[in-house]
Amino acid sequence: MQPGAEPSAAGSAPSPFQPFRHLLIVGVGLMGGSLGLAARQRGLARHITGYSRRLSTAQEALSVGSVDAVSDDLQAALKAADAVYLAAPVAQFPALFQAIETSGNSDLIVFDAGSTKTAVCAAARDVASRGVGGVSPWYFNFVPSHPIAGAERHGPTAANAQLHVGRTVVVCPHEHTCDPALQRVEAFWQAMGAMVSRMPADEHDRVFAAVSHLPHLLAYSYVHALLQTPTGAADMQEGGGGFRDFSRIAASSPEMWVDIFLDNRDQTLAHLDRFMQSADLLRSALKAGDRQTLLSALGQAAAFRGQWRGK
Amino acid sequence: MQPGAEPSAAGSAPSPFQPFRHLLIVGVGLMGGSLGLAARQRGLARHITGYSRRLSTAQEALSVGSVDAVSDDLQAALKAADAVYLAAPVAQFPALFQAIETSGNSDLIVFDAGSTKTAVCAAARDVASRGVGGVSPWYFNFVPSHPIAGAERHGPTAANAQLHVGRTVVVCPHEHTCDPALQRVEAFWQAMGAMVSRMPADEHDRVFAAVSHLPHLLAYSYVHALLQTPTGAADMQEGGGGFRDFSRIAASSPEMWVDIFLDNRDQTLAHLDRFMQSADLLRSALKAGDRQTLLSALGQAAAFRGQWRGK
Numbered sequence: 199m200q201p202g203a204e205p206s207a208a209g210s211a212p213s214p215f216q217p218f219r220h221l222l223i224v225g226v227g228l229m230g231g232s233l234g235l236a237a238r239q240r241g242l243a244r245h246i247t248g249y250s251r252r253l254s255t256a257q258e259a260l261s262v263g264s265v266d267a268v269s270d271d272l273q274a275a276l277k278a279a280d281a282v283y284l285a286a287p288v289a290q291f292p293a294l295f296q297a298i299e300t301s302g303n304s305d306l307i308v309f310d311a312g313s314t315k316t317a318v319c320a321a322a323r324d325v326a327s328r329g330v331g332g333v334s335p336w337y338f339n340f341v342p343s344h345p346i347a348g349a350e351r352h353g354p355t356a357a358n359a360q361l362h363v364g365r366t367v368v369v370c371p372h373e374h375t376c377d378p379a380l381q382r383v384e385a386f387w388q389a390m391g392a393m394v395s396r397m398p399a400d401e402h403d404r405v406f407a408a409v410s411h412l413p414h415l416l417a418y419s420y421v422h423a424l425l426q427t428p429t430g431a432a433d434m435q436e437g438g439g440g441f442r443d444f445s446r447i448a449a450s451s452p453e454m455w456v457d458i459f460l461d462n463r464d465q466t467l468a469h470l471d472r473f474m475q476s477a478d479l480l481r482s483a484l485k486a487g488d489r490q491t492l493l494s495a496l497g498q499a500a501a502f503r504g505q506w507r508g509k
Numbered sequence: 510m511q512p513g514a515e516p517s518a519a520g521s522a523p524s525p526f527q528p529f530r531h532l533l534i535v536g537v538g539l540m541g542g543s544l545g546l547a548a549r550q551r552g553l554a555r556h557i558t559g560y561s562r563r564l565s566t567a568q569e570a571l572s573v574g575s576v577d578a579v580s581d582d583l584q585a586a587l588k589a590a591d592a593v594y595l596a597a598p599v600a601q602f603p604a605l606f607q608a609i610e611t612s613g614n615s616d617l618i619v620f621d622a623g624s625t626k627t628a629v630c631a632a633a634r635d636v637a638s639r640g641v642g643g644v645s646p647w648y649f650n651f652v653p654s655h656p657i658a659g660a661e662r663h664g665p666t667a668a669n670a671q672l673h674v675g676r677t678v679v680v681c682p683h684e685h686t687c688d689p690a691l692q693r694v695e696a697f698w699q700a701m702g703a704m705v706s707r708m709p710a711d712e713h714d715r716v717f718a719a720v721s722h723l724p725h726l727l728a729y730s731y732v733h734a735l736l737q738t739p740t741g742a743a744d745m746q747e748g749g750g751g752f753r754d755f756s757r758i759a760a761s762s763p764e765m766w767v768d769i770f771l772d773n774r775d776q777t778l779a780h781l782d783r784f785m786q787s788a789d790l791l792r793s794a795l796k797a798g799d800r801q802t803l804l805s806a807l808g809q810a811a812a813f814r815g816q817w818r819g820k
Contacts, residue, residue, distance in 0.1 A: 346749040365749065395747075408735060409748035413755040415791060416727060421810040423780070423787035424719060434817055436706075437720035438657040438676065442819055443754035444724040449814040452807035459795050459803065469734070470792055476734035480726060481781055484770055492770065496763035499732040503760040506745055508753055 215382075215389035218243040218307075222279035224272070224294060226250050226259035227451075228349060229311040230285030231357030233390070234264035239359050242389050247275050251290075258354035276301035284310035288457045291318055295325040304335035309343045309383045313406065313454070314461035315370045315399035318342055323372070333374060341383040342370040342399060344406070345392065352451045363391035368406075370399040407465035412473060414455055415466060417448040526693075526700035529554040529618075533590035535583070535605060537561050537570035538762075539660055540622040541596030542668030544701070545575035550670050553700050558586050562601075569665035587612035595621035599768045602629055606636040615646035620654045620694045624717065624765070626681045626710035628772035629653055634683070644685060652694040653681040653710060655717070656703065663762045674702035679717075681710040718776035723784060725766055726777060728759040 221243035223230045230248070237243045248265030249272055250256040256268035269275040276282060276298055284294055291312065298308060312318040319342055326337035347365040349356060367387040371380050384394045397405070424430040434441070459466055476495070483491035532554035534541045541559070548554045559576030560583055561567040567579035580586040587593060587609055595605055602623065609619060623629040630653055637648035658676040660667060678698040682691050695705045708716070735741040745752070770777055787806070794802035 346747070348749070348751065366747070368747075405740075405744045405747050408738070408741070408744045409752045413731065413751055415795075416731060416788070417755060418807050418810045419788040419791050420724065420727060420784055421814045422791070422806050423783040425809060425813040426783060426787070427719070429716075430719070431813070431816070433716045433719045434813070435819065436657070436677070436679075436716050437817065437819055438659070440659065440724055440758045441720045442817070443757050444728060445814055445817075446754050447751045448810050450811065452804055452811050455807055456800055456803045460798060460800065463795055463798070467792065467795060470788070472734040472737060473731055474788075476737070477727070477730040477781070477785075480730050480733070481778065484726075484774055484778060487771060487774070489767055489771065492767045493763055495733050496729050496766055498736060499729045499759050500761065500763050502736040502742070502745075503732045503756055505742070506748065506753070506756075508746065508748055 215242060215385045217241060218281045218386075220245045220247065220279045220281075222247050222249060222269075222275050222282040223259075223265060224249045224282060224284050225286030225290075225311075226256055226264060226354050226357075227285065228352045228356040228358075228361070229345065229347075230283060231259050231262065231264040231354050232347075232359065232361035233283055233285065233311075233345075234259065235262075235357045235359040236362060236390050238263065238266070240389060242386060243281075247279070249275050251286075255354060259357070262354055262357055264354065264357045272297050273301055276306065277303050279303070279306060281307040281309070284308070284312070287454055288312045288314060288318060288461055292321045292325065295322050298336050299325050299329070299334055306336050306339060307379050307382060308336060308340040309386075311343065311345055312461075313344055313410070313458045315342050315344060315368075315402045317461035319370070319372045319399050338374050338376045339379040340372070341375055341379050342372060343383065343387070344368045344370070344402065345387075346410075347392075348450070352454070362387070365392050366395050367392045368395050368397060368402055370397060370402050372399065403462050403465050407462055407469050411458055411462055411466045412469040414447050414450060415459060415470060416473065417445055418455070421445055421448040526553060526696045528552060529592045529697075531556045531558065531590045531592075533558050533560060533580075533586050533593040534570075534576060535560045535593060535595050536597030536601075536622075537567055537575060537665050537668075538596065539663045539667040539669075539672070540656065540658075541594060542570050542573065542575040542665050543658075543670065543672035544594055544596065544622075544656075545570065546573075546668045546670040547673060547701055549574065549577070551700060551702075553697060554592075558590070560586050562597075566665060570668070573665055573668055575665065575668045583608050584612055587617065588614050590614070590617060592618040592620070595619070595623070598765055599623045599625060599629060599772055603632045603636065606633050609647050610636050610640070610645055617647050617650060618690050618693060619647060619651040620697075622654065622656055623772075624655055624721070624769045625772035626653050626655060626679075626713045630681070630683045630710050649685050649687040650690040651683070652686055652690050653683060654694065654698070655679045655681070655713065656698075657721075658703075659761065663765075673698070676703050677706050678703045679713055680705055680707050681713050682707065683710065714773050714776050718773055718780045722769055722773055722777045723780040725758050725761060726770060726781060727784065728756055729766070732756055732759040 226248040248256045248259045326334040537559040559567045559570045637645040656678045
C-alpha cells in the first residue's frame, strides 16, 4: 500500500468506469430493476439482459425499461455476458452459482445484492470447489455486495433509477476475490452514485443483524401482534407518523426477509436476545412504576440515537 | 341530532373561529410552541402568553416568536386568560389543574396536549371535585385533546407552525364537558388546519397504546439493547433507511414518554405482552428453521401493514 492510501475504497474519488459489454441481471424486482434502470441511464452497460424464473416477470422489467432484452435461457445468457448481477432471493443463489459453474464462462464477473454475506459466500465456495483441479475460475471474479438501499415496494414496477444514489454499498471480498474484479465492481457501484464500504462477510452479518435484520424482525412481530387483536385493523388507521415510520419495514417482501433471517439466523437471534433483555428491563420498571429506571434507560437510548449521523 | 348529522365533528366543514381574547400556553416546547406559532400566524388569538416552570424556557419561546409575551406568575396569567392550553409534561397536570382551581377563573376554557387521556381526565376530576358544592365550573370547560403530531426534536426551538396541518387531533370530551366549550376547542383545532376525531378517553388510551405507546417502548428497547454492545456505536452508523425510520421515535423526549408509559401502564403492558407472543412465535420458528411459519406470519403482517391508509 502506498503512503496515505486507505485499505477501503470508501471516500476515494470514483474511478472512471469502462461499461460492461453485456450485463445479465438475474432477478429484476426492486433491486435488480433499479440497478438496470440506472445502468441504462448512466451508460454503464452496452447491453442489459434480464432473467427471471418467470418469463412474465422479466417482460414486466422490459416494459418499464430496466433491461434491453429478456432471456428464458439462463445458460445461454450466462455464456453471453461479461458480468452477472444476482438480485434474486438468496435462497436461489446455490442454484444460480451452479448455473454459473456449468456455463464455463470463466471471465464472468459475478456480483450480487444479497442482504446476508456469510451464507452467500459459503454457497459460492461450495459450488466452486466441487470440480477437479481446485477452485473454479469464476469464483475469483465473485465480488459479494450488499447495497444498503431498499423500499417497502417490490417487483419490477418498483424499479427506481435513484435507489442507489448517495447510498452505501457494502462490498465483502472473500479470500480469493481477485483485485481486477473487485476494482471493477467497486468502480461500477461508484459510477451508480453509491459509496463503497468494504468489510469482511462475518462483520457485515453481525453489523446488519443489529441495524437491519433485527429491526425488520421486530417490525414484523409488532404488526403481527396488532393484527391478532379484534380492533387491530381499525386501531391501525389512527396511527400517525410514529406508527408509519416504525412499522414501514413490516411491509417489506416476506419471501426475501425469511431468507435473510434464516441465512443470518445466529446473529439475528443473538441480537433478538439482547433486545429481549432491554424490553424486559423496561417492562419490569413499568410494572413497578419505577420512574427512575425508565428515565435512565430512555435517556440513554435517546442520547445514543441522537448520535446517528445517517440520512 | 338532526337527520344526517354525525356524532363526531370529524369530516364536517371547519366552523368559523372567533379568536381567543387571551390564550395562555403552559409548556412552550415542541407542542405548545408549535401551537402558539400557528395561532399567531392564523390570527386565532389576539394575545398569547407563554408560561414555563423555567422563565428562561418561556423567553426562548418569545425569541422564536411562538408567544407574544411571557409570564412568571401562573396565577395572574390564569386569571387574565380566556383559554389555557396545557402542553407541559403530563406529570405536571395535577398541579396545573390545582392552579386553575385556585385561580377561580370559571369561564376559562381548558384544553391540553396530553398523550394519555384517562389519567388526565381523572386528575382533572379529582381536583375539580374537592371543593364544596359539587364540581368546579372550569371542569365543564375542560376539553381533553391529543394532537397526533410530534417530532423527535423538542424544546422551544423545535416549534413548527405546520405541525398540526393535516394531522388528526383526538378530542375526548368527559361526562361533564359542555357543548359550547367542546365546539369552541374543536373549531380552534380545525382553524389550525387539523382534523378532529372524537372518542372516549378509555378508547383513546387503548388505541394509542397499540399504535403509539408500544412502538415507542419497543424503539427505546431496541436502541437501549444496541448501546449495550461494545460495537453498537459504530454499528449504528452503518444503518440505512430501515434503521432510520424504525428507531426515529427512540430519540423522543424521555421525560414525556416516561409519563405516558406510566399514565397508560396497563394498556401499554397488555400490548407489550401481545407483542412478546408474536416475537416468541417468530423466534421459535427461526430457531427451528421453520420457513413455512415464518413465511405465513411475515406474509400476514406485510399484507396487513399494506392496508394502512395514513400518510
